[in-house]
Amino acid sequence: MNSEMYVGLDIGTTSIKVIVAEKVKGQMNVLGLGNERSEGVNRGIIVDIDKASESIRRAVSQAEEKAGVKIHDVVVGIPSNQLKIEPCSGMVAISDQSREISDEDVKNVTVSAMIKNLPPEREIVDTLTDEFIVDGFDGIKDPRGMVGVRLELKGRIITGPKTIIHNIRKAVEKSGLNATSIINTSLAQSMTVLDDGEQDFGTILIDLGGGQTTASVVHDHKMKFTTVDNEGGEYITKDISVVLNTSLESAEELKRDYGYADELEASESNEFPIEVVGKSQPEKISEKYLAEIIQARVDQIFNRMDKSLSSISALDLPGGIVLTGGVAALPGISELAADRFDTNVRVYIPDQMGLRHPSFALPLALVTYRANMSEIQLLVRSSLDGNTVVKNNKQDADDDFIGNDFSDNEEIVDDGQNQEEKKTKKSKKPFASKFANKTKGRWRRFYQDFFE
Incomplete structure (x- = not known):
């Protein structure tokens, strides 16, 4: 494959x-697509490597046939389960005598x-640079070719459980x-699905997947927070199956063909x-009765997300919420979300031919994010391959993880386990009146304390 061709998995x-x-x-021009039933995966995590690899082979074979190419290299997504993010910084002396x-x-x-x-059970997944500093001059995106004595980097590292990463590989x-x-996956989607204004002013992206639901908060063109709820479209299908006493296959067809959120x-x-x-x-049921079953589960997911967010x-x-993922295709989902979260909501649907369904947002985001990576991003990322010196010291690590840019000692990912303990309740004032009543000072404190 040439350097301009990418495969997202x-x-x-x-x-x-x-x-x-x-x-x-x-x-980005899509040349081929493969879509196969997943096996060996539970809540976004590979639990059976052999079954998962067989499903991957079948999907790849479909894509190869449609694209007319042989696939060797892929850009693969890792879910946000138990991922953490923390600030990092480094400094070195310029090695070349010319100081370039x-x-x-x-x-x-x-x-x-x-x-x-x-900790020994974690490893670095990615390094995100915020800026380079050359001899005290900050805000530099690419320092190559500049002259200096000292080079500094300020950014963030994302770490994940070795087991999840190993199983994917x-x-x-x-x-x-x-x-x-x-x-x-949250990083790829938030940086490609959201437009420039949404990334700048702040927006929530909610991926309503089959096995889980993931919400990512983006502000100032940076992913700031992610929370994972361990329920998704698969649970809706099971609810339909149990309540209506029908097979899972029939329940999935009912959800797809007649379902309303x-x-x-x-x-x-x-x-x-x-x-x-x-x-x-066969027995007959109404469209409304089916919708009641679906809405009950979606409400549960949204309520837990509401507490975390x-x-x-x-x-x-101000950017509100953008919905994507397979469940986002249900009619009425944006209206329900707007009512439950009390904010503006839109559904993202890819505009590429053959991919006009929210479930294809993620694989498309993977190839788009990779294709749009700059030279300096690729150079920084290449340092992950065998050049990272990591100390395994669990006690120190527990003190070091600050998790994200919001507050000290908070993780980037809320996996849903402790969501019921959170007591904060959002005001249910109309969205427009919220902003009308906020003072400049209050907004300034909000961004300083939370997003700066």
Whole structure:
């Protein structure tokens, strides 16, 4: 494959998706797509490497046939489960006698910034640079070619459990592929799905997946916070199956063909047949009754998300909420979300031919994010390959993790385990009146305390 062609691999709970895309004149052209039922994956985590690798092989084979290419290298996503982010900084002396900063100097300062005390069960997934500093001059995005004596880097590192990362690498390897980049799915989506204004002023991206739901908070073009709820579209399907006493396959078809997320949008008079286990003849149910089953589960997910996001005042951000993922395709989902979160909501749907469904947002985001990475980003990322010096000292690590930019000792990922303990309750004032009543001083404190 040439350097302008990329393959994104989305290892989801319910499906494995592969997208082959080529970047031409700044635009991503999709050449092929593979979509297979996922096996060996639970809540976004690979639990059976052999089954997962077989599902990956089948999806890759589909994409190869449609794109007419042989796939070797892939950009694979890693979910936000138990990921942490913390600030990092490094400093080195310029090595060249001419004092001109080179690629090697950038790599050296990156390695210096990644020297961290980490527990033995964690490893660095990515390094994100905020700025370089040359002899005290800050705000530099690419220092190469500049002249100086001292080079500094300020940024953030993302770490994850070694088990999750190893299982992803092993499954990809067993399927005959090479994972050239492992990218956090929340980071890839938030940096590609949201437009420039949404990333700048602050927006929440909620990925309604099959096995779990992930919310990411973006502000000042940086991912600031992520929370994971361990329920998704798969739970909606199980609810339909149990309540209506029908098979999981039939329940999935009912959700897809007749489902509404908001019962107010569904019709009482519109009825359709369902196959009931133990009965020879189909029974009829109304569209509204099915919507009531669906909404009950979606409400539970949204309520838990509301607690997590309200506790950090993220719902006050002007960008509101952007929904994506397979469940976001349910009619009425944006209306229900707008009512539950009391903010403006829109659904993101890719505009590429053949991908016009929210479930394809993630694999498309992976290839888009990778294709748009700058030279300096790629150079910094290359320092992850075998050059990182990591100390394994669990006691020190517990003190070092600050998690994100909001407050000391807070992790980037809230995995949903302690959400019920959070007591903060969001005001239910109309969205417009919230902003009308806020003073400049209050906004300034909000950003200083939380997003700066």
